[in-house]
Amino acid sequence: MSSPLFADRPAPQPPERGEMDALINRTRLLRGSVDAVRRNTAAGDDDAVWRWQRALCDLAVHQLDDLGAHLNQLKAGRPDQPQESAAPERPLQDGTPPSRVGSAEWDLLSDEATWSDELYQIFGRPPECGPMSLDELPSLVFPEDRALLTAMVTGCLIDGSPIDGEFRVVRPDGQIRTLHMMGEPVLDGAGATASMWAVLRDVSELRRSERAVSESRDSVRRVQHIAQTERRLVTELQEAVLPSRTTSLRLTRDGRGALDLTAHWLPAANAAPIGGDWYDALELPDGDTLLTVGDLTGHGVGAASTMAMLLGALRGLAVAGIEPGALLGHLNQLLDTAEQPALGSALCARYRPATRTLVWAQAASPAPLLFRDGTGRALTQPDGVLLGATSGAGYEQAGVQLKPGDTLVLHTDGLARTDAEAAGQDRLLALAPRLTASDTSQAGARAVVGEFGGSGRDSAACVMVARIG
Structure with a gap:
């Protein structure tokens, strides 16, 4: 199935090839510079501050990895067209692959579904098993997140509301991944909802890095609060004697x-x-x-x-x-x-x-x-x-x-x-x-x-x- 054209917007024009290549190169250079800063960040006397600095560097690397993947997909063109072979993405330091973005379309009339190759990788699903329908999708979702996914899909199909939310899935290999889903209804000529198209992004590593930054920032604040409290106690003790x-x-x-x-x-x-x-x-x-x-x-x-x-x-x-x-x-x-x-x-x-x-x-x-x-x-x-x-x-x-x-x-x-x-x-x-x-x-x-x-x-x-x- 071809990728959808929304009734209220023209078909997007492909970006200029030279301009996109230059942007991708700048992103790669920036990613390399940030990674070098991360590797050279040495532990100092204040471990809490060092952990916060390292977490920020990790977060920046993950975000630049995502940006590079998006630009490569944008350079390749429409998702229904054959894509040029690209250099393999570099894994992160812990060996996990960088976040990926995949797309899917679910046809309400024929009950057919179309997944991009990246979406199979995100869900850890063999391509020969075929795409999952909207009714099957909740079976992989965390029980606590199923109501959220159901509400997003229902609002999109019935009310025409855009989808923008996150939920967690358990892959067949046992990995827990956090996915960010953005989508919109695809309208037919009469303005009725014919299908739903969505982009799903694996943000697991990004969210992990954000949590690390938040936890390390809280740790720095606790250390600073303890130091300020201790300094006040010492001052009061000295002033007393x-x-x-x-x-x-x-x-x-x-x-x-x-x-x-x-x-x-x-x-x-x-x-x-x-x-x-x-x-x-x-x-x-x-x-x-x-x-x-x-x-x-x-x-x-x-x-x-x-x-x-x-x-x-x-x-x-x-x-x-x-x-x-x-x-x-x-x-x-x-x-x-x-x-x-x-x-x-x-x-x-x-x-x-x-x-x-x-x-x-x-x-x-x-x-x-x-x-x-x-x-x-x-x-x-x-x-x-x-x-x-x-x-x-x-x-x-x-x-x-x-x-x-x-x-x-x-x-x-x-x-x-x-x-x-x-x-x-x-x-x-x-x-x-x-x-x-x-x-x-x-x-x-x-x-x-x-x-x-x-x-x-x-x-x-x-x-x-x-x-x-």
């Missing part, structure tokens, strides 16, 4: 050996996860002042909760009069026996205003920098290993006599992590003229933040500037 991070911490003690103190927390660039870094200053019962900065390995809620535990213990030990070296020993034991092991660097100092002396100990932390008379130098470090690195570690203490006008800078190693260690320290020491000329610790802190507070730092950092009055 640490000095304010939105304004400078300032502590000024008058009298002999007066201490003017300002501290800043500098966030990491590119919204990196919040870690377990801290700074703190605490007036002790005997009149001394506790100064401490530190950082724990890890990020997120785990690191922040461990930091809160560590800082609580540090404050309690300092109030009890424990000296910095012994205090770090207790913190090391606390981390070493914790249920969730962690490593940490820390600097703990006790400033005695009566004698203007600073007693301090460190656990793999940068040494304090002393600025005096226009120059700066790093204090000689006493021995001390990372907190939590080894059981029973001992931490030496050191002391330094300070003078009125001296400025101390305490910081975590994240402050200048983008530089080599020596280069970062040199940049800090180069601020000596500005730090020694500053009348307040706040002015000195602004100088440090102005130098190191820009972009490029891969982790957060703490800096504390103390000026002896």
Whole structure:
């Protein structure tokens, strides 16, 4: 049976051969480029984002496969005419054939049916078995989808409504395929429905790719939501136990050996996860002042909760009069026996205003920098290993006599992590003229933040500037 001519439209004209060939070639080139992007998409740190990107590439490849098949059929001409031999379609990576499009016509007067060769392939039906009638077609359709198919066919034959819908079929080989059916009634000269003509497209792989994109997009959103929730929890936890991070911490003690103190927390660039870094200053019962900065390995809620535990213990030990070296020993034991092991660097100092002396100990932390008379130098470090690195570690203490006008800078190693260690320290020491000329610790802190507070730092950092009055 010849393909139908609808009563309300002229016969379609075949496309120009050269124009169609050029369009097919461009489609093939684009398909190859997208496939290359898909193959080169490497898994990154965020698996959810990678799965979403890969699913999008798969979907684009499937759509371009369909487009290429459609253009080849369009180039071949009318479905009732002999078609030129075409190069076999390339299978997808999983070995399944690309989606195909077939056509069918069911004659209501003679009860005959005509299927294209592609439709037999879609249904997995041997051509020698012949086409299926409209009454037989529902036997292959999923039970849940039979009512939909019946409604579409009935509306087309009785009401003259166009068909546009999807249903699932079970092929004889057990494969489940999703078909998209578009069709219209074919009218006779009197305007009555003589037959129904339809195009059926196997969209199984396309729908699978669309589901993969949707699921991976939902996965990305879940990961982002979890990350945002965790970041909010970490921020709330840190704000509950640490000095304010939105304004400078300032502590000024008058009298002999007066201490003017300002501290800043500098966030990491590119919204990196919040870690377990801290700074703190605490007036002790005997009149001394506790100064401490530190950082724990890890990020997120785990690191922040461990930091809160560590800082609580540090404050309690300092109030009890424990000296910095012994205090770090207790913190090391606390981390070493914790249920969730962690490593940490820390600097703990006790400033005695009566004698203007600073007693301090460190656990793999940068040494304090002393600025005096226009120059700066790093204090000689006493021995001390990372907190939590080894059981029973001992931490030496050191002391330094300070003078009125001296400025101390305490910081975590994240402050200048983008530089080599020596280069970062040199940049800090180069601020000596500005730090020694500053009348307040706040002015000195602004100088440090102005130098190191820009972009490029891969982790957060703490800096504390103390000026002896």
